[in-house]
Amino acid sequence: MSTRQFSVDGDVALVTGSSSGIGKAIAERFADDGVDVVVCSRAQENVDPVAAEINDSDRPGRALAVECDVTDRDAVDALVEATVEEFGGLDVLVNNAGASFMADFDDISPNGWQTIIDINVTGTYHCTHAAAEYLKDGGGSVINLASVAGQDGSPLMSPYGAAKAAVINFTTSLSNEWAGDDVRVNCIAPGYVATPGVESQMGVSADAIDREEVARRIGTVDEIADVAQFLSSPASSYVVGETITVRGVPQIGEDLEV
Ligand code: NAD
Numbered sequence: 001m002s003t004r005q006f007s008v009d010g011d012v013a014l015v016t017g018s019s020s021g022i023g024k025a026i027a028e029r030f031a032d033d034g035v036d037v038v039v040c041s042r043a044q045e046n047v048d049p050v051a052a053e054i055n056d057s058d059r060p061g062r063a064l065a066v067e068c069d070v071t072d073r074d075a076v077d078a079l080v081e082a083t084v085e086e087f088g089g090l091d092v093l094v095n096n097a098g099a100s101f102m103a104d105f106d107d108i109s110p111n112g113w114q115t116i117i118d119i120n121v122t123g124t125y126h127c128t129h130a131a132a133e134y135l136k137d138g139g140g141s142v143i144n145l146a147s148v149a150g151q152d153g154s155p156l157m158s159p160y161g162a163a164k165a166a167v168i169n170f171t172t173s174l175s176n177e178w179a180g181d182d183v184r185v186n187c188i189a190p191g192y193v194a195t196p197g198v199e200s201q202m203g204v205s206a207d208a209i210d211r212e213e214v215a216r217r218i219g220t221v222d223e224i225a226d227v228a229q230f231l232s233s234p235a236s237s238y239v240v241g242e243t244i245t246v247r248g249v250p251q252i253g254e255d256l257e258v
Pocket of ligand 1: 018019022023041042071095096097098119123145146147189190191192193194196197198
């Protein structure tokens with residue numbers, strides 16, 4: 001039995017919010033696997049080093065850095081155009097750009113609420129809608145990043161939980177609509193992942209994670225990239241409209257211990 005079906009080799013991928021954290025790890029993994037990848041975030045200077053590092057490495061995939069705020073439809077249209085112009089098409093879209101903040105619901109302003117919905121939900125809509133024509137041209141794949149907050153709820157992050165629940169539901173609806181176009185739409189719902197943001201908020205770094213002593217209460221970005229690679233590869237050809245929870249040991253209502 002071959003393992004080649006786990007390779008995404010030869011595809012073109014676009015990973016939003018890939019200047020850091022999970023998106024950066026997914027972009028690097030794709031390039032490792034021979035995928036040409038477009039990396040994007042809101043500031044060119046944050047995403048240039050990610051592309052440069054890929055292009056300066058011996059990874060078989062090439063990278064293009066594009067500045068794009070996913071809440072700005074004109075910028076998203078330009079991002080998709082730049083992708084197709086550089087690499088000739090688009091096979092895999094990873095809607096990874098996301099954001100949240102912690103606050104009591106009573107203190108959340110209309111602007112704060114709208115910002116979280118715009119980035120996590122409307123950004124996912126813009127990118128998927130803008131890329132539709134290319135994804136449908138030859139059997140594409142969409143991978144949305146949700147969160148366990150969208151499955152279980154999350155006190156002090158109510159707009160984020162609501163937004164990620166919307167992303168999960170959108171995944172199911174679109175997977176059905178686009179099934180006939182040979183585009184698979186799936187979703188990843190991570191629990192805690194050791195990214196720079198989580199490290200600064202919670203003081204837990206990726207270096208503290210020891211899979212020899214199995215706690216499995218916080219994951220690494222590579223463990224999310226593993227699932228993204230699987231979902232974009234032919235190995236997941238019978239996985240459609242699913243949200244894969246990647247959270248280690250379920251930790252509802254417990255304090256985080258690494
Ligand atoms: P991160 O903060 O390290 O990275 C987020 C990326 O999105 C950055 O590149 C940022 O610049 C970009 N971004 C933010 N707003 C944007 C916008 N409007 N337009 C374009 N880019 C924008 O985050 P992360 O922890 O790597 O999270 C990645 C995804 O995974 C997010 O959707 C997040 O909600 C989800 N997630 C993360 C965790 C975790 O514990 N880290 C857990 C569950 C879900």
